[in-house]
Structures are given as structure tokens and as C-alpha cells.
Amino acid sequence: MTFRSLVLGLVCVAAPIAVRAQVVPQAAPAGQVRVGPRGDRLTGPEAGPVDIIMPHIIDSHSIELPYWGERELPRWKPVRIGSVAIDVSPTKHVVMLLVAAVLCMAVLIPAAITHERHHTARGSPKGFATGIEAMVLYIRNEVILPNVGPHGNAFVPFGLTLFFFILFANLLGLVPYGSTATGNISVTAMLAIVTFVVVEATGMKTQGWRYVRTVVYVPPKEIPFIMKLFMVPIMTVVEIIGKFTKPFALAVRLFANMTAGHVVLLALISLAFTFQSYFVGLAAATMGVGSSLLEIFVAFLQAYIFTILSCVFIGLMRSAAH
Numbered sequence: 001m002t003f004r005s006l007v008l009g010l011v012c013v014a015a016p017i018a019v020r021a022q023v024v025p026q027a028a029p030a031g032q033v034r035v036g037p038r039g040d041r042l043t044g045p046e047a048g049p050v051d052i053i054m055p056h057i058i059d060s061h062s063i064e065l066p067y068w069g070e071r072e073l074p075r076w077k078p079v080r081i082g083s084v085a086i087d088v089s090p091t092k093h094v095v096m097l098l099v100a101a102v103l104c105m106a107v108l109i110p111a112a113i114t115h116e117r118h119h120t121a122r123g124s125p126k127g128f129a130t131g132i133e134a135m136v137l138y139i140r141n142e143v144i145l146p147n148v149g150p151h152g153n154a155f156v157p158f159g160l161t162l163f164f165f166i167l168f169a170n171l172l173g174l175v176p177y178g179s180t181a182t183g184n185i186s187v188t189a190m191l192a193i194v195t196f197v198v199v200e201a202t203g204m205k206t207q208g209w210r211y212v213r214t215v216v217y218v219p220p221k222e223i224p225f226i227m228k229l230f231m232v233p234i235m236t237v238v239e240i241i242g243k244f245t246k247p248f249a250l251a252v253r254l255f256a257n258m259t260a261g262h263v264v265l266l267a268l269i270s271l272a273f274t275f276q277s278y279f280v281g282l283a284a285a286t287m288g289v290g291s292s293l294l295e296i297f298v299a300f301l302q303a304y305i306f307t308i309l310s311c312v313f314i315g316l317m318r319s320a321a322h
Contacts (some may be wrong), residue, residue, distance in 0.1 A: 057262055059093045059184055064177050093181040100168040100181065108132065108164060139163050139307065147311035149318045155311065158198060163307040166191070170258060170299035174292060182302075183258040185251065192247035195310045200243075203317035214317070215239060246313055250306060257302050261295045 062072050073095070078085040111132040118125045125133055144159040145152050166182060173180025181187050204211050217235035219228045268288045272281035 057180075057183055057259060057266075059091045059186075061089060061091055063092045063095055063179075066177055092179050093184045093187060096172050096179050096181040097169065097187065100165055100172060103168045104161075104164050136160060143304070143308050144311050147308060148315045152315075152318075155202075155314060159307055159311055162191070162195070162310060163303050166254070166306055167299060167303040170303060171296070173258065173262060174295055174299070180258050180262060182254055183262060185255045188251040188255040189247075191254070191306070192251035195250060195313070196243075196247040199246075199310075199313045199317050202314050206318050214243075246309075250309060254302050254306055257298060261291070261298055265291045265295065 061075065062070050064070050073090050073092070076087075076089045078087045080086070111129045114127070115125045115129040115133055118129060139160055140156050143163075144156050148155045148159075169182045169187075170180060172178040173183065182191075203214055207214070215236070217232055217239055219231050219235075223231065265288055268284045268291060271284040275281075
């Protein structure tokens, strides 16, 4: 894995996600805050009780910082394409994606440099670089190469980028003042679209003109001609739908798992304020700690599942060429 491939992969994954279409909410004045059905902030005495769950899950144009409190992010003029207004202003989840990308580079690149220096000096790495090497080798040798098929080293940077980028994005939601960007369907959809493009581009490159067979169903020669007339249009539709259900499943699985974990954790915490009881608060805090530990496991698991399924889809497309 070269440094250039790692940086290029991070940019390819993080950059397209930052630009997405969304509704432009009005800035909320000071006062009591409640989140509306579209994620906008409702103010005034008619706003009612403050919602502590939805602001932690949904995206917004403000971010909470230690000592500075809640700060509004810059608002840019929407880009208009015909009658459609596209808001390209940074949001909380976009900031978290950039932080995840920076953390990936800040952790992996120095670890790679240290690993190379130690390997040259003493023949083996030591310290933090050893742990990073173990993770990289496991993802490379047990997840990427066995699933993408023979001569799959070209896909190692992409697979490692997916795993570590999603992992850091997942874990940022467990950090104080952080937010889980992968709990946003727009983010997981873009990750799935990037994977879809890689899979289909791999199929076009490895199969050549035979790539058409992955779109149009070609029945075996043994099937009678009459059956072919019925099977070809039906199975062709199934093949086309199958191409889009794979990235759809990737996006929804990651989004649902990361969102559900935070909903459960925040619901447990809200029990203490709902019942206003020390006994309930202690029980809720205990269950919250257990839920947080489970979320750490889920963060690693979902990054692993997204990566391995992406590699499986690439391997299926490559194997069809042989």
C-alpha cells in the first residue's frame, strides 16, 4: 500500500460526500429549541419540550464545541440548477467526514513511515505501528485478497480506505461533541455509490464485451427456444434490479445499524430525566455503559461488513470473466 494510493482513496471517498442536495432551513433565533420533522429548529414558547435524541442523530448547520458551545457553520449561497437549489454549505456530518479523513491520514501515514523505518533498522516494527500492521495485514490477507480473487493487490488500497474511513466515522459518534456521519443515509448512500462504480468499472475492464452478459440474461443452450422467449426479458429485469439492490443493501445496513445504536443509548439516558429517579438513573447509566461498549463493537463490525461485502461484489464481477 503506497502513501499516494491511500491519500487518493481517502479523497475519492470523502470529497463527493461533502456536496449533496438538501433543504435550506432558516437560522433559529435564541430561545428554546426543538427539532422539527425536517430537522429544522423550532423556537419560542410554543416549541414545547426540548428533543435530546433527534439533534444527536440528524444533520444540522451547527456544531457543538467544548468551551464555545453551539456554533453556526458558514452558510454559502445555494447553487441553482434550473429550478432546483442545491445547498453546498458545510454541515455537522460533513465536518465529521473531514475529521474522519484527517484522522485516517494522521494515524495511518505516520504508522506506515514508522513501520518502514523500524523494518529497515531492526527487521520488525514495534509499538503502535505493530498494531496498525496487524489490522492492515488482517484486512488485506483475510478480507480483501480472498474475496476479490487472484491478483487482487490493486484493490487493497480501496478496501483498506473503506474499512478505516468507515471505522473512524463510526467511532466519532462515541466521542464527546462528536457525531456519527454514517448514521446519515446520504453518507452511506454515497459510500455505496462509490463501491458500485468500482464494481461496475472492474467488470467492464476485466470482462470487456462480455460485461453485457451481466446486464442482459443469456440462457444456457440446453433450454428450449420457447422457454428462452419467456426467460430472457424476465431474468434481464432481475439482473438489472440485482445491480442496484447490492449498493442499496450496503447503504441501508450501515445507516440502520449506526442510527439504531444511538437511538437506544439516548433512549436509555432519557429514562433518568423522564422518571427523575436516582434508582432509574443508576440502572439507565449501567445499561448505557453496556450499550456504549456494544456500539464500539458494532462500529468495527459494520466497517468490516461493508468492506468484505464490497470485496465480494468485486470478486463476483471479476470471476465472471473466467
